[in-house]
Amino acid sequence: MSLSGELVDDAQGPVSSATGRPLTKRGEATRRRLLEAAELVFAEQGYHEASIVKITERAGIGLGTFYLYFDSKQAIFEALVLDLNRRVRHSMSESMEGASSRLEAERAGFAGFFRFTAEHPALYRVVREAEFVSPEVLRLHYTRIVEGYEAGLRAAQAAGDVDRALDPQTTAWALMGMGELIGMRFLLWERDADGRPPSQLDPVVFAGMTRFIDNALAPRPGATHGEEQA
Amino acid sequence: MSLSGELVDDAQGPVSSATGRPLTKRGEATRRRLLEAAELVFAEQGYHEASIVKITERAGIGLGTFYLYFDSKQAIFEALVLDLNRRVRHSMSESMEGASSRLEAERAGFAGFFRFTAEHPALYRVVREAEFVSPEVLRLHYTRIVEGYEAGLRAAQAAGDVDRALDPQTTAWALMGMGELIGMRFLLWERDADGRPPSQLDPVVFAGMTRFIDNALAPRPGATHGEEQA
Amino acid sequence: MSLSGELVDDAQGPVSSATGRPLTKRGEATRRRLLEAAELVFAEQGYHEASIVKITERAGIGLGTFYLYFDSKQAIFEALVLDLNRRVRHSMSESMEGASSRLEAERAGFAGFFRFTAEHPALYRVVREAEFVSPEVLRLHYTRIVEGYEAGLRAAQAAGDVDRALDPQTTAWALMGMGELIGMRFLLWERDADGRPPSQLDPVVFAGMTRFIDNALAPRPGATHGEEQA
Amino acid sequence: MSLSGELVDDAQGPVSSATGRPLTKRGEATRRRLLEAAELVFAEQGYHEASIVKITERAGIGLGTFYLYFDSKQAIFEALVLDLNRRVRHSMSESMEGASSRLEAERAGFAGFFRFTAEHPALYRVVREAEFVSPEVLRLHYTRIVEGYEAGLRAAQAAGDVDRALDPQTTAWALMGMGELIGMRFLLWERDADGRPPSQLDPVVFAGMTRFIDNALAPRPGATHGEEQA
DNA sequence: AATGAATGAGTATTCATTCAT
DNA sequence: GATGAATGAATACTCATTCAT
Known part of the structure; x- marks a missing residue:
């Protein structure tokens, strides 16, 4: 309906x-x-x-x-969300091309996400309102991005690049949430001295986030093999 | 305005x-x-x-x-967001009371957040729509919660319980984003066999998230003292 | 619907x-x-x-x-048709009061119908368009009027005032149709020298119609007892 | 206009x-x-x-x-009404051919009218709506049919087959009205057990109508020669 | 302190008609 | 002869807000 x-x-x-x-x-x-x-x-x-x-x-x-x-108005809205979704994912995979390692790729993906967010503030606002306008299309949007993260995480875990004790789905959603709120707070809300929005993430913030993600994903010496799952 | x-x-x-x-x-x-x-x-x-x-x-x-x-309609909306914000923060600090350690407290705070989210789906929907209805009140809502996280993080870093290389503000927003999307995905979207929403987070998800946070925050042997900051 | x-x-x-x-x-x-x-x-x-x-x-x-x-627009339309229907039937029964015979009453009823039609051309136009706007209410309108005729006819047949070989229902609809088209043609379409609509039926027409009805309804000497009925 | x-x-x-x-x-x-x-x-x-x-x-x-x-839309509508009018009159005169008497012809004409109505419910609906779309063409439609009746009636009166006291024009419109409403009620509204419209008039109804018309038109012994008119 | 009748600006959507191809 | 993309005037209906009681 x-x-x-x-x-x-x-x-x-x-x-x-x-x-x-x-x-x-x-x-x-x-x-x-x-x-x-x-x-x-x-x-x-x-x-x-x-x-x-x-x-x-x-x-x-x-x-x-x-x-x-x-x-209808709703129809163009849905078409727009799907269109933006396609483009943000394209931007992310483009960024990831040529990454030397799994973690590198993950980082590059984030960078692509933030770049797109900065260039298309629409994505952000439109998606948040989609919750009420068209829940299905909203889920599709998040799910499609998260699935990309999740596949990357599983591969990295298999390769031993990422902590095997992490649940890939949960982790993927956690990363999605981080990206969303950090983009909102430090790209969309931020204004420079002239009242203009920044075109990219503040380096301190980006570094802080990278540290946070690296910490979270890095294989832990103690943990042997995902026995905490389920 | x-x-x-x-x-x-x-x-x-x-x-x-x-x-x-x-x-x-x-x-x-x-x-x-x-x-x-x-x-x-x-x-x-x-x-x-x-x-x-x-x-x-x-x-x-x-x-x-x-x-x-x-x-006006907007006025009661704003009053409602502020009211819910007060209550979710109350729920979080209540949860944190009596925690034995900093990390324990952080975890308990999350649990309180999710409990409130599950009990008041209103908070979630209302807040997301606030983006367009009353941006100021939306910022207030997020900022107040994040400030709590941030203060806790700074204290924990000082006590050596949390990786000093992390930027407390960035980290706080990252945690907020994680909580928001994980709550959305696993509490608000999820339905059990009878089509009813769960009253609490799936244990696998909660464990996965805990592992993720623990990893991210734990002091790293190598890192000496936050010298990466800005 | x-x-x-x-x-x-x-x-x-x-x-x-x-x-x-x-x-x-x-x-x-x-x-x-x-x-x-x-x-x-x-x-x-x-x-x-x-x-x-x-x-x-x-x-x-x-x-x-x-x-x-x-x-809705349709709702007031339906209310209006029902209202007019109530009033035209009222006008008809008022006319019939004090009639000395069955046939006299029938004639008086027609006169009441035409009087109302002349005073409320709305009834006519509105009802005809109802066919497409609200078929149910249109049927109700006709049926209610016809039921009045039909009851009168049955009583008159029982009293021997009306040809018993006539089918009362068919006859009632025939009378309704006559009234409608004659009203349309000689009241609503007609204009006097000043271009004004007549306030009552032309006497020639009324007399012609009366003759027609009297002929049609009068008991026939030859016909013994309604054996043609179904 | x-x-x-x-x-x-x-x-x-x-x-x-x-x-x-x-x-x-x-x-x-x-x-x-x-x-x-x-x-x-x-x-x-x-x-x-x-x-x-x-x-x-x-x-x-x-x-x-x-x-x-x-x-324009109105133009095709008018062309259609005129087209249907031509065809219904054709159907009626076809039916009347070979009738042995005036009254027989009149009856056959009615039968033709009902046959056409049953086969072309369009005629009915289109004509009723014409009242508002194109009053002129509506009048033309009715007038053309009525003129046929009227001519037949005059001839029959001259031949002594029809009551000379009847006003031919009034009578013709009365017959038209009867046909219209009886067609509407017993052809267009009626549905058989399978919900399908009947292809011809119920015999009881047709007989009832014939009796009604025969009564109405038959020369009355008492009436000498149309002296009641005007 | 409480009420609810009245208001009218605002919006999505339809469709007869035109005209460049 | 035939086409269909483009147009914009027109209309039913909603709802936050006011105010007399």
């Missing part, structure tokens, strides 16, 4: 909301402009303050045109 | 919103009923779906009466 | 659409003004062209107030 | 709505498909719920193409 239509991730490319037909090149461009405008408007005003009129004005298209591409 | 009136925490007790006079005993009770109804309604429906009519009906009070106690 | 709420005919008096409570005297008056405005607006513009704003402006009350009394 | 363009009955065959030129054979077919689709859509949804998109989709034709054949 809540998810308008299915949650399929545009596997075969976007289609017209009215006719169900695949979009022409012109249509594709219009849809993209709507999504970009929506990102800005939702980020600035939040879901409820945002309005279709504001979005279409920002996109420079007619009001009615909106409904050729999205069924 | 956003904070209706000041954010003072009712230091001298609540006053009539209309006359500014302190409340009589009867008025006090009416105000309390409104806050309790608001907690339920906001938790179930979220800020925007909630309405003054729903709150007053739930409280068994006339619509007009509402404005004798609160200036 | 179509009938908003139930079709009960305000047996215990109208209630607030919002709270479900019975109306105060002031509320009662407001509701009456809305119904009167609705009769005019629906009659002039038809259901679809009519709008809540037009109705409330005509009634001289605020837009939002409308929804204190009716759940 | 209401009649889009003139009400001429396509006397010289349909023309392009855009160029005003007569249609090619291909164009003719497209126009016909549009009218057929319109009959279905208007009948199922009524005028206002119907939309050009629904009609063109049903016709398997591009949206823009519609305006090559009709100026």
